[in-house]
Amino acid sequence: MIQVDELVKRYRATTAVAGLSFIARPGRVTGFLGPNGAGKTTTLRVLLGLDAPTSGRATISGVSFRSHRRGLRHAGALLDAQQAHPGRTAAVHLAALARSNGLPRGRVDEVLGETGLTSVAGRRVGAFSLGMRQRLGVATALLGDPPVLIFDEPVNGMDPEGVRWARSLFRRLAAEGRTVFLSSHLIGEMAETADEIVVIGQGRLLAAGPIQDLAGPSGSLEEAFFALTAGSVDYRAGGAR
Numbered sequence: 001m002i003q004v005d006e007l008v009k010r011y012r013a014t015t016a017v018a019g020l021s022f023i024a025r026p027g028r029v030t031g032f033l034g035p036n037g038a039g040k041t042t043t044l045r046v047l048l049g050l051d052a053p054t055s056g057r058a059t060i061s062g063v064s065f066r067s068h069r070r071g072l073r074h075a076g077a078l079l080d081a082q083q084a085h086p087g088r089t090a091a092v093h094l095a096a097l098a099r100s101n102g103l104p105r106g107r108v109d110e111v112l113g114e115t116g117l118t119s120v121a122g123r124r125v126g127a128f129s130l131g132m133r134q135r136l137g138v139a140t141a142l143l144g145d146p147p148v149l150i151f152d153e154p155v156n157g158m159d160p161e162g163v164r165w166a167r168s169l170f171r172r173l174a175a176e177g178r179t180v181f182l183s184s185h186l187i188g189e190m191a192e193t194a195d196e197i198v199v200i201g202q203g204r205l206l207a208a209g210p211i212q213d214l215a216g217p218s219g220s221l222e223e224a225f226f227a228l229t230a231g232s233v234d235y236r237a238g239g240a241r
């Protein structure tokens with residue numbers, strides 16, 4: 001379970017997250033939506049202990065990520081597909097992470113197989129396409145077989161086959177009882193994949209609940225998203241507000 005409670009994060013004059021609370025539950029794919037600058041990445045960074053909150057709490061399975069010793073066994077995340085060192089092969093990258101997290105070496109081959117990267121395991125990450133790097137990021141998140149998985153724009157750069165694969169992977173991970181938390185701008189993709197949606201704007205919660213409830217009678221999540229965020233879009237083309 002992911003729990004965000006009255007979370008505030010300020011960077012000098014900017015309030016990136018302004019008292020945000022929501023829950024993402026086990027067995028569900030929860031989509032995290034919001035316009036540019038809404039505070040999604042900041043929330044994920046605090047959740048993963050990469051930034052400290054100004055106030056409030058963000059916990060994974062009841063504890064802050066930093067205070068958890070089990071690292072990749074506790075939660076897996078794909079935040080930035082460029083994280084792996086370009087000079088390392090995919091297998092070496094994953095093996096190093098497995099070693100430092102006390103995970104069995106056999107997990108490396110398993111996650112390479114799961115993400116379709118077995119045939120390129122010996123290739124340097126620097127030669128990978130964006131879609132392949134995304135798959136490697138997913139492989140990294142899965143390495144510790146964690147109960148909570150967090151993905152930021154996971155299908156960015158993936159081809160249609162990759163998008164379909166990722167969608168079924170997320171659904172299966174949730175069916176196994178894991179908490180799957182997906183941040184993305186791709187509303188259509190969310191409509192296909194998510195059970196629950198959390199929508200934020202200007203660092204605040206705008207709506208949260210089952211996707212059918214949010215989409216309303218029209219069934220269009222996109223329409224619902226535009227209606228919800230109409231007052232909190234910071235960056236709009238053409239200068240109109």
Ligand SMILES: Nc1ncnc2c1ncn2[C@@H]1O[C@H](COP(=O)(O)OP(=O)(O)OP(=O)(O)O)[C@@H](O)[C@H]1O
Pocket residue numbers: 011014015016034035036037038039040041042043
């Ligand atoms: N390190 C930082 N220093 C100063 N301001 C920051 C920092 N990180 C984020 N911000 C600001 O906080 C606000 C929220 O940014 P954030 O990246 O969390 O939004 P987002 O919802 O992920 O946006 P996008 O959809 O464009 O990725 C923005 O106004 C951003 O400029």
